[in-house]
Each structure stands twice: as structure tokens, then as C-alpha cells.
Amino acid sequence: MQTYVLNGKNKYWSLYKKLRGDILEGRLKNGERLPSKRALAESLNVSVITVQSAYDQLLAEGYAYSKERSGYFVSDVNVEFYGKRDVPPADVRQEKKFALDFVKGTASSLFPFSTWAKLMRTVLSDCGEHLLERVPCDGDAELKNAVSSYLYRARGIDADPRCVVIGAGAEYLYGVIVQLLGRDKLFAVENPGYGKISKTYNLNGAKCVYIPVTDAGVDCRAVEESGADVLHFSPSHQFPTGAVTPASSRARLIGWADSVDGYVVEDDYDSEFRLSGKPLQSMFSLCPDRVIYMNTFSKSLAPSMRMGYMVLPPALYEKYLRLFSHSANVVPLFEQKTLAKMLDGGYFERHINRLKNYYRTVRQAVLDKARQLCVRDIKDTGSGLHLLVSFDGASDKILKEQAAQRGINLKCLSDYLLSPMDGTEGWAVINYAGATPEGVAAVKV
Amino acid sequence: MQTYVLNGKNKYWSLYKKLRGDILEGRLKNGERLPSKRALAESLNVSVITVQSAYDQLLAEGYAYSKERSGYFVSDVNVEFYGKRDVPPADVRQEKKFALDFVKGTASSLFPFSTWAKLMRTVLSDCGEHLLERVPCDGDAELKNAVSSYLYRARGIDADPRCVVIGAGAEYLYGVIVQLLGRDKLFAVENPGYGKISKTYNLNGAKCVYIPVTDAGVDCRAVEESGADVLHFSPSHQFPTGAVTPASSRARLIGWADSVDGYVVEDDYDSEFRLSGKPLQSMFSLCPDRVIYMNTFSKSLAPSMRMGYMVLPPALYEKYLRLFSHSANVVPLFEQKTLAKMLDGGYFERHINRLKNYYRTVRQAVLDKARQLCVRDIKDTGSGLHLLVSFDGASDKILKEQAAQRGINLKCLSDYLLSPMDGTEGWAVINYAGATPEGVAAVKV
Numbered sequence: 103m104q105t106y107v108l109n110g111k112n113k114y115w116s117l118y119k120k121l122r123g124d125i126l127e128g129r130l131k132n133g134e135r136l137p138s139k140r141a142l143a144e145s146l147n148v149s150v151i152t153v154q155s156a157y158d159q160l161l162a163e164g165y166a167y168s169k170e171r172s173g174y175f176v177s178d179v180n181v182e183f184y185g186k187r188d189v190p191p192a193d194v195r196q197e198k199k200f201a202l203d204f205v206k207g208t209a210s211s212l213f214p215f216s217t218w219a220k221l222m223r224t225v226l227s228d229c230g231e232h233l234l235e236r237v238p239c240d241g242d243a244e245l246k247n248a249v250s251s252y253l254y255r256a257r258g259i260d261a262d263p264r265c266v267v268i269g270a271g272a273e274y275l276y277g278v279i280v281q282l283l284g285r286d287k288l289f290a291v292e293n294p295g296y297g298k299i300s301k302t303y304n305l306n307g308a309k310c311v312y313i314p315v316t317d318a319g320v321d322c323r324a325v326e327e328s329g330a331d332v333l334h335f336s337p338s339h340q341f342p343t344g345a346v347t348p349a350s351s352r353a354r355l356i357g358w359a360d361s362v363d364g365y366v367v368e369d370d371y372d373s374e375f376r377l378s379g380k381p382l383q384s385m386f387s388l389c390p391d392r393v394i395y396m397n398t399f400s401k402s403l404a405p406s407m408r409m410g411y412m413v414l415p416p417a418l419y420e421k422y423l424r425l426f427s428h429s430a431n432v433v434p435l436f437e438q439k440t441l442a443k444m445l446d447g448g449y450f451e452r453h454i455n456r457l458k459n460y461y462r463t464v465r466q467a468v469l470d471k472a473r474q475l476c477v478r479d480i481k482d483t484g485s486g487l488h489l490l491v492s493f494d495g496a497s498d499k500i501l502k503e504q505a506a507q508r509g510i511n512l513k514c515l516s517d518y519l520l521s522p523m524d525g526t527e528g529w530a531v532i533n534y535a536g537a538t539p540e541g542v543a544a545v546k547v
Numbered sequence: 548m549q550t551y552v553l554n555g556k557n558k559y560w561s562l563y564k565k566l567r568g569d570i571l572e573g574r575l576k577n578g579e580r581l582p583s584k585r586a587l588a589e590s591l592n593v594s595v596i597t598v599q600s601a602y603d604q605l606l607a608e609g610y611a612y613s614k615e616r617s618g619y620f621v622s623d624v625n626v627e628f629y630g631k632r633d634v635p636p637a638d639v640r641q642e643k644k645f646a647l648d649f650v651k652g653t654a655s656s657l658f659p660f661s662t663w664a665k666l667m668r669t670v671l672s673d674c675g676e677h678l679l680e681r682v683p684c685d686g687d688a689e690l691k692n693a694v695s696s697y698l699y700r701a702r703g704i705d706a707d708p709r710c711v712v713i714g715a716g717a718e719y720l721y722g723v724i725v726q727l728l729g730r731d732k733l734f735a736v737e738n739p740g741y742g743k744i745s746k747t748y749n750l751n752g753a754k755c756v757y758i759p760v761t762d763a764g765v766d767c768r769a770v771e772e773s774g775a776d777v778l779h780f781s782p783s784h785q786f787p788t789g790a791v792t793p794a795s796s797r798a799r800l801i802g803w804a805d806s807v808d809g810y811v812v813e814d815d816y817d818s819e820f821r822l823s824g825k826p827l828q829s830m831f832s833l834c835p836d837r838v839i840y841m842n843t844f845s846k847s848l849a850p851s852m853r854m855g856y857m858v859l860p861p862a863l864y865e866k867y868l869r870l871f872s873h874s875a876n877v878v879p880l881f882e883q884k885t886l887a888k889m890l891d892g893g894y895f896e897r898h899i900n901r902l903k904n905y906y907r908t909v910r911q912a913v914l915d916k917a918r919q920l921c922v923r924d925i926k927d928t929g930s931g932l933h934l935l936v937s938f939d940g941a942s943d944k945i946l947k948e949q950a951a952q953r954g955i956n957l958k959c960l961s962d963y964l965l966s967p968m969d970g971t972e973g974w975a976v977i978n979y980a981g982a983t984p985e986g987v988a989a990v991k992v
Contacts, residue, residue: 115893159700189688189708210679219671226664234655234849243634255604263634270715270877277722281750298873305726305870307752404679408877425750428743432715432853434882436667448560 106146113148114155121156125165125176136166136174201509202545207536212460213404214453218440221449225439233439237431240422241268241411242438248445249411256451257373259384259395265419270432271408272371272398273302276334279367279394279412280306282422283332287364290330292320294518294526296341299334299369312521315340317481319347322354333359334367338382339486341371342518342531346483352385359392365418370397372486374454377462382485391415399441401487401535402454409433409441461487464534467542472532474547481529488533490515501530508545551591558593559600566601570610570621581611581619646954647990652981657905658849659898663885666894670884678884682876685867686713686856687883693890694856701896702818704829704840706858712867715877716853717816717843718747721779724812724839724857725751727867728777732809735775737765739963739971741786744779744814757966760785762926764792767799778804779812783827784931786816787963787976791928797830804837810863815842817931819899822907827930836860844886846932846980847899854878854886906932909979912987917977919992926974933978935960946975953990 108116124130137145139153146153157174160166168174225233240246243263250263269275276299280287285307291300293312300310311328313335314321320335333355337347347355359366368385376382386395390413398410414422431438444450465482472480472491482489493501498514505512515529534542553561569575582590584598591598602619605611613619670678685691688708695708714720721744725732730752736745738757745755756773758780759766765780778800782792792800804811813830821827831840835858843855859867876883889895910927917925917936927934938946943959950957960974979987 112893164703189691210676213676213679215676215679222671223668226667231655231658231660234658234660234851236850246634258609271875273874274877285752301873307730405681405875406679406880408875408879428746429718430716430850430853432719432877434853434879435851437879437881448557452557 108146108148114152114159117146117148117152118156118159121160122165125160125179130176132176132178134176135172136176138173200511202541203511203536204505204530204532204534205511205513206533208401208405209457209460209535210404212453212457214449217449217453218444221440221443221447222436225436225443229435229439233435235435237433237435237438239426239429239431240419241266241431241433242435242442245438245442245445248442250413252445252450253395253413256454257370257384259386259413261386261390261395261413262416265414265416267412267414267419267422268431268433268438269410269412271400271410272369272396273298274408274432275396275410275412276302277306278422278426279332280308282414282418282425283365287331288329290325290328290333290335291520292335292340293520293523294342294515295520297518297520300520303334314523315343315345317343317345319345319351320355322351322358325355326358331362331364332367333364334369336369336371337385338370338373339376339483341486342488342490342513342515342533344481344483344486344488344490346382346485352388356385356389356392359389365392365394365415367394367396370395372401373397374402375458375461375487376485377458377465386413391417394418402450402457403441407437407441409437461534463539464537464542465489467539468532468534468537471542471545471547475545487535488531490529491532492528492530497528501528505530510545553591553593559597559604562591562593562597562601563604566605567610570605570624575621577621577623579621580617581621583618645956647986648956648981649950649975649977649979650956650958651978653846653850654902654905654980655849657898657902659894659901662894662898663889666885666888666892667881670881670888674880674884678880680880682878682880682883684871684874684876685864686711686876686878687880687887690883690887690890693887695858697890697895698840698858701899702815702829704831704858705835706831706840707861710859710861710864711856712859712864713854713856713876713878713883715855716845717814717841717855718743719853719877720841720843720855720857721747722751723867723871724777725753727859727863727870728810732776733774735770735773735778735780736965737780737785738965738968739787739960740965742963742965745965748779759968760788760790762788762790764790764796765800767796767803770800771803776807776809777812778809779814781814781816782830783815783818784821784928786931787933787935787958787960787978789926789928789931789933789935791827791930797833801830801834801837804834810837810839810860812839812841815840817846818842819847820903820906820932821930822903822910831858836862839863847895847902848886852882852886854882906979908984909982909987910934912984913977913979913982916987916990916992920990932980933976935974936977937973937975942973946973950975955990 106117106120139150143150143153161168165177165179166174167177245268246266247263249266250261253259253261269278280303287308289303289308289310290313291310292315303310311330313324313328325333337352339346355366366385370384384395386393395413399407477491478494479492480489498516501514502512513531515526515531519526551562551565584595584602588595588598602611606613609622610624611619612622690713691711692708694711695706698704698706714723725748732753734748734753734755735758736755737760748755756775758769758773770778782797784791800811811830815829829840831838840858844852922936923939924937925934943961946959947957958976960971960976964971
């Protein structure tokens with residue numbers, strides 16, 4: 103007779119799962135008779151009804167069959183197929199780990215998890231069943247207001263809260279932009295640049311053209327001659343070059359957008375992490391009618407929080423409502439309310455301040471180590487979480503070999519090229535978002 | 548001197564918010580001198596550093612300015628603009644309420660909120676900081692496995708858990724399908740039908756062609772002659788006609804998909820709600836290589852839970868990974884883990900059983916009321932949450948006038964036409980997903 107420990111209130115379900123497990127793992131075999139309901143009930147000290155319910159479930163799902171007046175029998179289940187094919191959890195599927203990763207990662211150990219969990223519990227008890235309500239396409243009003251206030255406090259951006267659109271991360275919002283502006287539009291993206299941007303525009307059916315970025319920022323003349331309708335760029339701190347687009351270019355690009363009746367997407371992906379000096383003025387503040395401001399919480403909170411937002415020019419926001427008001431927002435209300443409380447309570451800014459202090463030490467460790475390694479040149483604007491280094495006579499190939507020997511995951515500037523460009527050889531991109539001061543200090547000279 | 552009650556641990560933030568509120572609401576006026584730090588600290592029984600921090604924040608955000616040796620003053624803030632433009636919460640923005648709504652709504656009062664909240668708390672304490680991890684593009688393994696097991700239990704569908712893709716609701720998944728199959732593909736959708744489907748395909752850049760649906764299900768010949776590459780339909784219970792596509796047509800449509808090297812999207816949106824008889828076999832089970840199975844939890848759990856899933860044919864799943872493996876899944880891990888527990892623990896099925904019992908009483912109330920109103924004909928397959936009724940001599944216009952007089956939100960079959968079609972006049976679509984037995988019984992005869 104089988105002996106099972108049945109947990110929880112739901113005994114029949116627990117029994118059903120144990121029996122199913124035994125069938126799938128071959129302990130109960132094809133054609134084997136299951137114990138009588140009464141006998142099993144007695145041996146497990148449960149009611150016959152509990153056993154009956156478990157057997158009914160097995161029958162309904164084809165794990166067992168019944169023969170009149172002789173009882174229940176195990177079906178011929180393809181054990182090989184059913185038993186072994188569960189998807190392993192993500193950590194098993196994960197890629198190679200490095201001693202030091204200068205390509206990806208975040209300081210997730212600094213995430214204020216207890217605050218977040220506390221706010222979640224507060225939202226759960228405060229909002230209760232309101233959390234089940236359909237969220238308007240542009241997001242929950244409380245979060246829209248909180249983002250607008252935050253932008254004003256942290257970034258000096260005067261964003262009408264009505265025009266804030268909440269979405270499930272940056273890539274999701276790129277897709278919305280294509281639907282909003284039309285996939286017949288030509289999108290200008292930075293080269294070298296963050297490959298996901300053009301990839302996502304392409305997946306959404308829009309074509310991209312590549313604009314060179316130099317130390318002087320994005321090449322305005324190339325934008326003007328590109329035939330593009332939309333420029334997607336990061337004027338405050340470009341990835342990976344670190345270039346800052348100067349005020350004169352910004353004004354010129356706004357003029358360009360006006361002249362082609364187009365738009366600028368200001369991807370402000372790491373503006374929270376200006377580690378020295380004052381924040382740079384946003385493009386959006388220059389001309390809220392031509393600029394779509396965009397940011398996410400992936401870098402500042404956690405990659406699993408698929409939350410980002412954009413601020414649309416008022417005319418575009420109206421078009422957005424016309425196109426999408428039939429849809430519900432894709433971010434769960436629960437997360438939206440929790441983030442709103444995090445922003446409104448000042449917790450987010452305190453978290454950012456802690457992160458900035460931490461990243462200052464990581465950056466210093468990187469600069470110290472670069473000096474020890476006799477770096478030739480460093481490009482670092484003191485903003486964001488990456489900088490560039492070059493070494494005398496070191497090609498990309500040598501840089502990567504040296505990194506690999508030290509267990510470092512590294513990419514070079516040229517790895518981010520979307521179309522060929524001169525003058526990118528010999529620069530290592532040190533993205534220290536996922537690095538620790540100790541990890542950097544431990545690199546062998 | 549201002550008196551403020553400062554809450555929480557973060558006193559400076561609390562003080563800053565009170566002061567900002569006073570400035571924005573005009574209680575502190577342009578040019579007015581703020582109290583000295585020392586004086587305010589004493590009056591509020593806080594430290595001078597607390598007041599200093601609050602003043603610094605006001606300065607940083609431009610709500611106040613300082614004059615050397617004379618203190619802090621209120622800036623000229625556009626009170627009208629800043630103070631009053633917060634977006635009102637969604638319930639203020641909501642549309643008209645009806646005495647009885649036969650167009651939209653769900654039985655959200657039956658949602659097992661306490662179970663859901665309990666599972667959320669369990670996930671929060673069990674998973675902890677793992678909740679911050681990036682989720683693979685196709686979703687969390689635990690939920691993928693849980694969906695696969697559920698489909699087998701509830702629907703007899705043998706879905707490889709690897710090929711399950713989790714997404715933020717049905718519309719989101721329609722967009723993924725377009726990106727996966729290509730927007731050069733022609734999508735055949737049902738007419739009359741659920742307008743959001745073609746709208747979403749169009750927004751994603753794909754063209755649609757309309758296929759007539761009669762009581763005998765989708766018109767196979769029209770599909771074959773349409774030139775379409777993909778057929779999106781609901782073979783088990785079409786909305787709004789309620790038609791069931793018979794076995795012979797299903798086999799023919801699989802043959803069609805094979806012959807054009809195309810796919811069938813089986814939108815099984817309400818299969819949980821078969822109120823009488825046995826569940827119908829899915830198209831997916833007939834031919835898992837040509838059918839994309841799709842369903843969501845919007846109807847069965849709550850519209851605010853943007854969670855749906857699809858099961859892809861293995862070859863398409865591999866293409867999906869090639870296209871999307873750079874992306875993270877857009878559904879928060881927290882919700883995915885909670886839903887997995889809900890499915891694995893049997894809570895979901897118990898909830899569905901409760902819902903079905905409830906909806907049987909609603910359906911019976913609808914049928915009783917229809918008889919009282921001397922209905923001429925009823926089309927009802929006992930599945931899903933809607934049926935059709937017609938009355939002698941009642942045109943669509945009369946049906947709607949009669950409904951409006953009774954405070955009922957009602958649409959007719961012809962309202963769901965996407966292109967003109969004969970024989971649809973005079974049928975009211977009774978979608979009782981959001982109705983109550985009492986509400987239906989109260990309708991005046």
C-alpha cells in the first residue's frame with residue numbers, strides 16, 4: 103500500500119499529485135491496479151471522498167482508467183515524454199559566468215528589497231480588489247503623476263503628467279513608437295550604438311539608417327542628409343562612446359526635426375547615474391513638441407521590473423489615445439502602484455543616491471586599475487556607468503585576449519558598430535554596471 | 548510659523564513635501580521668506596539638518612531660492628500649472644455605467660483575492676531577491692511548466708512546456724505573432740468577429756482579410772480562396788456568433804494550412820467556460836505543427852492581469868528564440884510565480900468551477916428572461932459566456948431602443964461586422980460575463 107504524506111488543506115489535490123508523480127516516474131506501472139478507495143483512505147487516514155476525488159482527477163486526465171466492478175488501473179502513459187520534459191529553471195539555462203563582467207549586469211545586491219516588499223504589502227492591503235481593475239492604456243494615474251513629479255525633481259523636466267505613458271520596458275515602448283509614428287518612417291539610430299534599438303525597430307517593421315557618433319556627439323549633417331523622419335539617440339551620454347551632444351547640435355537637431363515634421367526620441371537610459379557635476383538639460387525641455395522623452399527602471403531598479411515610460415508631445419499623446427484607448431496597459435497595476443509609492447515616498451531617490459555612491463567607488467577602482475595597467479587614454483565624462491580605455495599598441499584582438507586570460511567579459515567599441523566606421527579600433531568599453539570594486543581591484547596587472 | 552506633522556522615518560522628505568504643497572497651493576506665496584532653519588527646527592522639534600535637507604531639495608527643484616545672509620524665499624512657481632494638473636484616478640475617467648451590461652465586464656467579485664494575496668506573500672518570502680532576476684524571453688520555467696500541465700488536465704492538450712510562451716495578454720501576443728510570421732503575411736480573421744484582433748494585426752503592420760462565419764462555423768472555402776497565410780479563429784466557440792467549427796472543417800483547414808505552408812491561430816479565449824457537456828477537442832491537438840494555440844487569463848482571473856500564453860509549433864518556437872532571445876519577458880516575475888502557484892496548487896481550477904457554477908445561474912436567468920420577453924429564437928451552444936437572441940419583428944434599431952429604455956448596454960450581431968454580410972439583422976448578442984442573476988431578473992418585461 104502506498105504511503106503518502108498529504109500536505110495542506112487540499113488533500114485530494116495533494117494525493118492526486120503524489121499518484122500522478124508515481125505514475126510519471128514509473129513507480130506505478132502501466133496496467134497496475136490502484137488500491138481500492140476504501141483501503142487507501144484508511145491507510146492514509148483520509149475520507150473515501152478525498153480518494154475518490156483524486157482518482158476522478160487521474161481519470162479525467164487519462165492517467166488512470168476504471169473497469170466496472172474491478173477498480174482503477176494505471177493507463178499507458180508515455181513516461182519518457184511526460185516525466186522528463188519539464189523546462190529547467192532559468193539559472194540552469196544561464197550562460198557562462200565571468201570573474202568580472204564589463205558587458206552586462208547590475209548592482210542587484212543593492213536593490214532595496216525590504217522596502218520594495220514592504221511597499222508591495224502596503225499596496226496589497228491598501229488597494230485590495232481595486233488591483234483587479236483594468237488599467238487605461240497609458241498607465242495608472244498615480245504612477246503617471248509620480249513619474250511627472252520625479253522628472254521635475256530629478257531632471258528638471260516639466261512633463262505634463264497626462265502625456266506620460268507607462269510601458270513594459272524600453273523595447274516595448276520602441277514598438278509603441280513605431281505603431282504611433284508609422285512603420286513607413288525611417289528611423290535614424292546611432293553608430294556605434296546599442297544594437298537592440300535598431301533590432302527592435304526592425305522587428306516592428308520600420309527601417310533604420312545609421313548615424314555616426316564621434317566625441318562631438320551625433321553627426322548633425324549625417325542626420326540632415328539621411329532622409330530620416332525620426333532620430334533615436336541619447337544626447338546626454340551615448341552608449342558606448344560616452345559622447346555628449348553639445349547644445350549647438352541639439353538646437354540644430356530640433357530645427358531638423360521641425361523641417362522634416364519629424365521627431366527626436368531622447369533615450370535618457372542612464373541619466374540617473376551622472377556621478378560628477380550637474381545633470382545636463384534634457385532635449386525634451388528644449389522643445390516638448392518635437393521630442394519623445396524615454397527612460398526605464400531596468401538599470402536603476404532591476405532588469406526583471408519591466409517598467410519604463412515615455413513623455414509624448416501633446417499632439418502625439420492625443421494620437422496615442424486614438425490608436426490605443428481600446429487596449430489595457432500591459433504593466434500589472436500592482437507593480438505600478440508599488441513604483442508610484444517608491445517614487446512619491448522618496449525611496450527611489452535614496453536608492454539612486456546609494457547606487458551613485460557605490461558606483462563612484464567602482465569607477466575609481468576602474469580608473470586606478472587602468473593606471474596600474476599603463477592605460478594610454480581614457481574617455482570618461484563622469485556620467486553613466488561606462489567609460490572607454492585604450493592601451494599603447496593594443497588592438498581589439500589583443501585587448502580581448504588579455505581580458506579572456508583574466509576571466510573578464512569584455513567588448514570593444516567596434517563590437518557595437520552597426521555599419522563600418524573608421525577610428526574605433528583599440529578601445530575597450532568598460533561597462534561597470536555589474537562590477538564590484540573588489541572584483542576590479544583583483545584584476546592581475 | 549508653519550506647523551507640520553511629519554510622518555515616517557524620513558522626516559526631511561515629509562517636511563519637503565509639506566512645504567512644496569504649501570507653495571503649490573499658494574499658502575506660501577512668491578517672494579515670501581521661509582522661516583529660518585533654526586526656528587523651524589525648534590518649532591517642529593526636528594534637527595537643523597532635517598530642515599536644511601528639506602530646503603536643499605526645494606532649492607534644487609526651483610521651488611525656493613536663497614539670498615546670501617538673508618535666508619530662503621519662495622520662487623515664482625506657476626501654481627496654476629503645477630498645482631492642478633495631476634491626472635485624476637481612472638475611476639473618474641471611466642465611461643458610463645449601465646444598469647445591466649451585455650457588452651463587457653467580468654465577475655471580478657468572485658476573484659479569489661485572499662488566495663491570490665496569500666500566494667503573492669508566499670512568493671515574496673520564498674523567492675526574495677530572485678524576483679529581481681531577468682526573465683528569459685519566453686517566460687519563467689515554473690509558469691511554462693504549470694501552463695503545460697494545466698492544459699493537459701483541463702483541455703487534454705499535450706503541449707511541450709518548452710514551446711509555451713508567456714506574454715502580457717492576448718493583444719501583446721498578436722503582435723509577437725506578426726513579428727514571428729512576418730508582416731508580409733495575410734491574416735484571415737472571422738466576420739463578424741472581435742474587432743480588436745484585426746485592429747491589433749493592422750497596428751502591427753499586417754493586412755487582414757475577412758472570412759464569413761455562419762452557424763456552421765468558419766467558411767472553409769472562403770479561407771481557401773482568400774490568399775491568406777494565417778487563419779486566426781476560435782473553432783470551439785466563436786465570438787459573437789457562438790458557432791462551433793465541426794470536425795470535418797477542422798481537418799480541411801489543417802489541410803489548407805499545410806498546402807499554403809501557413810498557420811492556424813487557435814484563439815481559445817473562453818474554453819474554460821463550457822457550461823454544459825464535455826470540452827471540445829482543440830485544433831492544436833489535431834496538428835501541433837500547424838496550429839498556434841492561444842489563451843489568456845483576462846476572462847478567467849481579472850482584466851488587470853495582463854497574462855496570456857501561446858503554445859508554438861516546435862519549428863516556430865525555435866524561430867521565436869532566434870528572434871527574441873535578446874529580450875527579457877515583459878511580464879513581471881512576481882506575477883508569473885504567483886500564477887504558477889495558483890495553477891499548480893489547484894486553486895485556479897477551483898476558481899473556474901466556482902465561476903462556472905455562477906455563470907450557469909446567470910445563463911439560466913438570461914434564458915428565463917428571454918422566454919418571459921417572448922423570444923423568437925435563441926442561439927446557444929452552452930459554451931462560453933454569450934448567446935444570441937432574436938424577437939419577432941425586432942430590428943437592430945428596435946432591439947437597441949428597447950435595451951436603452953431598460954438601462955441595458957447592448958450590441959447586435961451586426962455591430963461586430965468587419966465587412967458587410969447578409970442575415971445578421973435582428974440578433975442581440977447577450978454577453979453575460981459581467982451580468983448578475985439579480986440584474987438579469989430585474990429587467991422589466
